[in-house]
Amino acid sequence: MISLRNLTKRYGDKTVVGDLCVEIAPGKVTGFLGPNGAGKSTTMRMILGLDRPTAGQALIDGHRYAELRHPLRRVGALLDAKAVHPGRTPRSHLKAMARSNGIPVRRVAEVLEQVGLTEVADRRSGKFSLGMGQRLGIAGALLGDPHILMFDEPVNGLDPDGVRWIRDLMRSLAAEGRTVFVSSHLMSEMQATADQLVVIGRGRLIADAPVAEVIERSSLTAVRVRTPQPAELEGRLLAAGMRVERPGGEELLVTGGTLERVGAAAHEAGVQLHELSPRAASLEEAYMELTASAVEYAAPVPGADDKAGV
Amino acid sequence: MTTSTGSGPAAAARGAGARGAADADQGRGGGFAGSVAAEWTKLWSLRSTWTCLATAVLLTAGPAALGATVLESGGQVANMTAHGMLPTVVMLSQFALVAVASLIITGEYATGAVRTTLTAVPVRGRVLAAKALVLVAAVFPVGLALGGVSIGISTVVFGDAMVFEAEHVAHAVLGTAGYLTAVSLFALGLGTALRSTAGTITATVGVLIGVPMFSTMLNNETILEIASYLPADAGLPLMMGSTDPYGWPAGAALLGAWAAAALAAGYAALRLRDA
Numbered sequence: 001m002i003s004l005r006n007l008t009k010r011y012g013d014k015t016v017v018g019d020l021c022v023e024i025a026p027g028k029v030t031g032f033l034g035p036n037g038a039g040k041s042t043t044m045r046m047i048l049g050l051d052r053p054t055a056g057q058a059l060i061d062g063h064r065y066a067e068l069r070h071p072l073r074r075v076g077a078l079l080d081a082k083a084v085h086p087g088r089t090p091r092s093h094l095k096a097m098a099r100s101n102g103i104p105v106r107r108v109a110e111v112l113e114q115v116g117l118t119e120v121a122d123r124r125s126g127k128f129s130l131g132m133g134q135r136l137g138i139a140g141a142l143l144g145d146p147h148i149l150m151f152d153e154p155v156n157g158l159d160p161d162g163v164r165w166i167r168d169l170m171r172s173l174a175a176e177g178r179t180v181f182v183s184s185h186l187m188s189e190m191q192a193t194a195d196q197l198v199v200i201g202r203g204r205l206i207a208d209a210p211v212a213e214v215i216e217r218s219s220l221t222a223v224r225v226r227t228p229q230p231a232e233l234e235g236r237l238l239a240a241g242m243r244v245e246r247p248g249g250e251e252l253l254v255t256g257g258t259l260e261r262v263g264a265a266a267h268e269a270g271v272q273l274h275e276l277s278p279r280a281a282s283l284e285e286a287y288m289e290l291t292a293s294a295v296e297y298a299a300p301v302p303g304a305d306d307k308a309g310v
Numbered sequence: 311m312t313t314s315t316g317s318g319p320a321a322a323a324r325g326a327g328a329r330g331a332a333d334a335d336q337g338r339g340g341g342f343a344g345s346v347a348a349e350w351t352k353l354w355s356l357r358s359t360w361t362c363l364a365t366a367v368l369l370t371a372g373p374a375a376l377g378a379t380v381l382e383s384g385g386q387v388a389n390m391t392a393h394g395m396l397p398t399v400v401m402l403s404q405f406a407l408v409a410v411a412s413l414i415i416t417g418e419y420a421t422g423a424v425r426t427t428l429t430a431v432p433v434r435g436r437v438l439a440a441k442a443l444v445l446v447a448a449v450f451p452v453g454l455a456l457g458g459v460s461i462g463i464s465t466v467v468f469g470d471a472m473v474f475e476a477e478h479v480a481h482a483v484l485g486t487a488g489y490l491t492a493v494s495l496f497a498l499g500l501g502t503a504l505r506s507t508a509g510t511i512t513a514t515v516g517v518l519i520g521v522p523m524f525s526t527m528l529n530n531e532t533i534l535e536i537a538s539y540l541p542a543d544a545g546l547p548l549m550m551g552s553t554d555p556y557g558w559p560a561g562a563a564l565l566g567a568w569a570a571a572a573l574a575a576g577y578a579a580l581r582l583r584d585a
Contacts, residue, residue, distance in 0.1 A: 045584070045585075048428075048429050048432075049428070049429070049432045050425060050428055050429065050584065050585040051584040051585070052582075052584060065429075065432055066432040066433060068432070069340060069341075070339070070340045071429060071430065071431075071432055072429070072430055075429075077429055079425055079429075080422065080425075082421065082422035083422045083423060083425040083426045084421070084422070084423060084426065085352075085356065085417065085418065085421045085423040086421055087356045087357055087358060087417075087421075088352070088355050088356060088423075089355065092351060092352070092355035093355075093426075095351050095355075096348040096349075096351040096352045096355070096430075097348065097426065097430050099339075099344055099347035099348045099351055100340065100344045100345055100347070100348035100430040100431050101339065101340045101344060101430060102338055102339015102340035102341075102344050103339070124357075140426065
């Protein structure tokens with residue numbers, strides 16, 4: 001369990017992370033989303049005690065990271081692939097980590113095997129590809145068999161095989177009851193991997209909800225209608241306060257309304273329907289909407305009220 | 311490249327008899343001893359450490375042989391002591407050790423490895439103390455070796471013409487190792503405060519050679535007085551056994567103070583600044 005309590009980081013009068021309150025629970029993959037510069041990495045660095053919060057706390061099972069006696073056995077982190085000295089071999093790098101936390105040195109060979117770096121274990125890591133660097137970072141995260149894992153943009157530089165591998169790894173870690181906290185800007189990846197989403201923009205919390213709920217709540221979740229009398233229906237729907245898009249032909253995309261309300265409006269207008277179906281927003285769309293509105297405008301998202309009851 | 315995902319890390323760990331998540335903070339290991347072991351592993355797993363130490367030996371042996379040969383052929387060997395050339399010889403080779411000392415920390419900042427170090431050992435003071443201890447353990451023996459190399463070469467070149475007093479020689483060799491250790495700790499402290507390899511080495515060269523040379527050029531009494539308390543001058547009584555303007559205990563105390571001040575500055579930066 002990771003608890004962020006009013007976590008705040010300011011540089012001068014610029015607030016990078018503002019008053020963040022989130023609990024990241026075990027047993028699921030929690031995706032950490034936000035545009036570049038939203039404060040994701042800073043938040044992760046504060047959890048690991050690398051950066052000092054201006055205010056508030058980041059706690060690991062109720063303790064500050066620096067209080068952990070063997071931090072690598074509690075929390076495994078992949079911050080970025082560059083946290084490795086290029087002149088050192090993966091084996092030496094991991095051996096030093098193991099010794100610092102009283103982890104049996106035989107774990108080094110185990111995690112190297114697990115991430116598929118056994119063959120290059122004694123080569124200096126400076127010449128590694130980005131993907132191999134990521135694997136080495138992940139090996140370091142797994143070294144202490146920790147109950148909490150944090151990955152900052154883990155699929156960066158991985159080939160499709162590697163992306164699939166890391167996705168399966170995160171799923172299996174969560175299935176074992178571990179806390180998996182992973183940041184990404186690849187929404188499609190999160191849709192496939194995450195159970196829970198924490199979305200921030202400009203350091204502020206925008207959403208903390210299950211993936212399905214984020215999609216469902218999006219005002220971009222629409223109702224698709226096909227009718228031979230699109231103009232008549234459109235007028236009716238607009239009058240009822242819904243928003244209508246006309247992609248062309250006899251198709252209408254209605255937002256701000258439910259299937260029932262659209263159906264009722266068609267019935268009242270006496271309009272014949274060829275199709276009435278829900279169209280879920282993709283996570284990407286939901287996310288773009290969330291961050292765009294929260295970042296650029298202080299005012300609530302238009303139509304957000306309509307969605308509250310969905 | 312093969313990848314295994316099937317059983318997951320917990321299964322692998324249990325299979326190997328490693329600890330489970332429940333006893334996370336039980337068990338031994340880690341702590342200060344673990345930090346020292348980790349720093350020791352890190353120091354010797356870098357090629358730069360070996361290169362720098364080999365360079366230190368070469369930079370000691372070369373000038374020692376050259377200087378001794380020049381003196382010998384110039385007929386200036388009368389009353390030459392075995393350790394007489396130490397301060398001159400070490401003036402150059404000390405920077406190879408300064409490089410090792412600096413890189414222990416600045417190399418980590420340059421490569422990002424410091425984030426791994428500080429997540430593994432979040433107690434900042436412990437990291438610096440472990441690095442300092444490992445540095446002493448590496449530099450002191452090398453310092454003894456450098457003193458031995460220099461004196462050995464003098465002995466061979468000067469032969470019987472040279473004054474060889476075992477007590478003075480031992481004092482000089484120990485003093486050289488002590489001086490080099492203090493200078494290395496000074497560089498480690500400075501490196502922790504400055505975080506940049508180039509900045510640290512430049513600053514150390516300035517303090518060890520630049521300011522003393524400049525003060526000699528100016529020949530101003532006050533500045534010369536100040537320069538006599540800098541690490542380079544403080545090392546002279548240790549290496550040479552000189553007593554003017556102060557003896558070796560005062561020299562050792564001064565060197566210790568310089569190292570301690572730099573380490574304190576480094577510790578403050580490590581504590582207060584974000585990594």
